[in-house]
Amino acid sequence: MKPGILLSTLFAATLLSGAAATAAPCITPTPACTEWIAYAGQSRSLIYRTYPLEVKNDRLTRALVMVHGAGRDADHYFSTALAAAFLAGALDDTLVIAPRFASNDAGGCRDQLSANEVNWPCGGDSWRSGGVARNDAQLTSFDFADQILRRLVKKDIFPNLKTIVVAGHSAGGQFVNRYEMANKVHDSLGVRITYIVANPSSYAYLDANRPALDTGNVCVSCPSAKAGEVRPFQDRGCTTYDDWPYGMKKRTGYTANIPDDQLKKQIAARPATYLVGELDILPLGGFDSSCPAMAQGPTRRARGEAFGKYVNEKYGAQHKLMTVSLCGHNARCMFTADPVLALLFPAP
Numbered sequence: 001m002k003p004g005i006l007l008s009t010l011f012a013a014t015l016l017s018g019a020a021a022t023a024a025p026c027i028t029p030t031p032a033c034t035e036w037i038a039y040a041g042q043s044r045s046l047i048y049r050t051y052p053l054e055v056k057n058d059r060l061t062r063a064l065v066m067v068h069g070a071g072r073d074a075d076h077y078f079s080t081a082l083a084a085a086f087l088a089g090a091l092d093d094t095l096v097i098a099p100r101f102a103s104n105d106a107g108g109c110r111d112q113l114s115a116n117e118v119n120w121p122c123g124g125d126s127w128r129s130g131g132v133a134r135n136d137a138q139l140t141s142f143d144f145a146d147q148i149l150r151r152l153v154k155k156d157i158f159p160n161l162k163t164i165v166v167a168g169h170s171a172g173g174q175f176v177n178r179y180e181m182a183n184k185v186h187d188s189l190g191v192r193i194t195y196i197v198a199n200p201s202s203y204a205y206l207d208a209n210r211p212a213l214d215t216g217n218v219c220v221s222c223p224s225a226k227a228g229e230v231r232p233f234q235d236r237g238c239t240t241y242d243d244w245p246y247g248m249k250k251r252t253g254y255t256a257n258i259p260d261d262q263l264k265k266q267i268a269a270r271p272a273t274y275l276v277g278e279l280d281i282l283p284l285g286g287f288d289s290s291c292p293a294m295a296q297g298p299t300r301r302a303r304g305e306a307f308g309k310y311v312n313e314k315y316g317a318q319h320k321l322m323t324v325s326l327c328g329h330n331a332r333c334m335f336t337a338d339p340v341l342a343l344l345f346p347a348p
Contacts, residue, residue, distance in 0.1 A: 023059070025050035025091050027082055029075035037099075037147050042116045043136045045144050048078035048098040050091070053151050058159050061348040063095040063152045065145070067168030067175050069331065070128075070286045072111060074100035077172070077331065081344075084335045090345040095158070097148060101127040101141055105134060118144070128175045129204075129245035130182060130254030141175070142254040146185050153189045162348040163192045169331035170285065173200030173275075178245060181206075181267035182255045196343055198275040198334050199300050201288035203307040205247045206264050206315060210295045211306040238291035246292040268317040273343055275334055276304035277327035285329040300329065 026033035027050065035053055036044040051057055066081040068074045078098035085091045101120045103109035109122035119134040120127035120141050127141035145166070151157075152164055168176040180186075180195040181204065197203075244251040248260050255263070281299040283289060297303035301323075308321035324340060327333035334340060 023057075025096075027091070029078045033078070037144065037151070039118075039136070039139060039143070039147065041136075041138075043118050043133070043139060044116050045118045045147075046074070046100040046102065046114070047148065048074055048100070050082070050085075050094070050096040054157065056157050056159075057095075059093055060095050060158050061093045061160050061162050062090065062345060063097065063158075063161060063164045064344055065148060065164065065166045066096065066098045066335075067145075067166070067172035068098065068101070069168075069170035069172050072101055072103060072109070074098045077169075080332050080335055083332065084341060084344055087336055088341040088345040093348075094345060095152065095161070099144060099148060101144070103127065103134075125245070125252045128171045129178050132253050140254040142179055142183060145175075145179055146183060149183075149185050149189060149193070153191050160348075161191060163194070163346055164189075165194050165196060165344055165346070167196035167198065167335070167344060168200075169198040169334060170200060170329065173197045174202060174245070177272075178204045178255070180270050180272055181263045182258060186266070186270055193270070194343075194346070195270065195272040196275060196340075197272060197304075198331070199277055199280050199304070199329055201286070201300060201303070202246055202293045202296055203303065204245055205242070205296070205307070206260070206267065206311070208242050208247070209310065209314070210241065211297050211302075211310075238295055241292040241295040243292065246296070264315055267311060268315040271319070272317070273320040273322060274304045274308045275322050275324055275340065276301045277329060277334060278323050278325050279328035282328070287329075 029048060033048050035047055035049055037047055038044045064081055066077050068077040081096045081098060085094055085096055102111040102113055102117055103120045103122040104111050104113055105122050107123050113119055118136055118139060121131040121134055125131040130140045130142040133139040149164060152161060166176055176195050177197045177200060186193055243249045280301045297306050308319055311317045312319055324334050324337045
């Protein structure tokens with residue numbers, strides 16, 4: 001029996017032994033488990049979810065929003081989140097959501113769009129950094145996430161929901177890193193929100209400092225620097241290393257009008273964990289080898305280690321860094337690891 005079929009069978013057996021069918025979570029990455037998020041006007045975006053967002057459910061105490069990678073394969077990431085929820089015994093009390101950032105443009109993205117579905121930019125200032133929709137100038141990709149979070153805190157629908165986790169892997173990790181520092185709803189929803197950033201190819205640095213390259217050490221306070229000094233990155237001809245989404249300069253989209261100081265305060269104040277795969281040290285799976293990305297370190301693992309150290313030491317954040325043993329650039333491996341389950345499904 002194929003692993004996916006076996007997992008679905010286990011899900012079904014678990015559910016049949018428990019709650020009534022009408023209260024059971026939707027656990028297949030099919031249209032039956034999808035729902036539309038509507039904006040002003042006719043624009044809309046698709047999500048996969050385990051429970052409807054407009055049906056009252058007082059059993060739910062948590063929500064997990066899982067953001068896909070560059071392949072925009074929300075159905076696969078929904079399956080990964082379901083697998084994690086099953087292993088954690090959290091299917092009955094957690095609302096699992098996987099949003100779809102669909103894209104169809106003249107570049108490499110060829111998603112089939114439904115009527116009135118938002119078309120997010122694929123390259124450049126893309127969906128992963130709060131870019132403006134191609135077919136609706138009033139919307140950015142971070143607005144999509146804001147809409148989801150606002151729906152989750154409706155007390156008349158989910159009266160007992162106490163915590164939300166926003167997680168993403170690879171390009172989804174880039175999205176979560178930038179959304180954490182920038183989003184405008186974190187402090188107003190009345191529910192604890194945490195962020196999990198897994199194996200992105202790059203991060204949004206808050207100033208011109210980068211890991212020192214002259215020694216080959218991937219760190220912030222390197223031995224070659226003065227004691228306690230954060231060594232600035234020497235651009236060596238890389239003129240775009242500090243431009244958005246790698247740095248704070250030339251920001252567009254959702255973040256364009258947010259002051260630098262506000263972004264710095266928000267990223268430090270909001271709880272985040274950086275997950276790095278122990279084996280994510282090869283330039284595979286859409287690895288960003290551009291000049292501004294390479295300024296952050298030679299591998300995804302090195303970049304995550306450097307950024308976590310940097311944001312804690314320079315900006316006083318209390319973010320966590322976790323190395324996930326035996327995992328490379330693989331979302332299923334990362335999010336179903338035992339130490340990670342407790343982060344994805346925290347106690348209410």
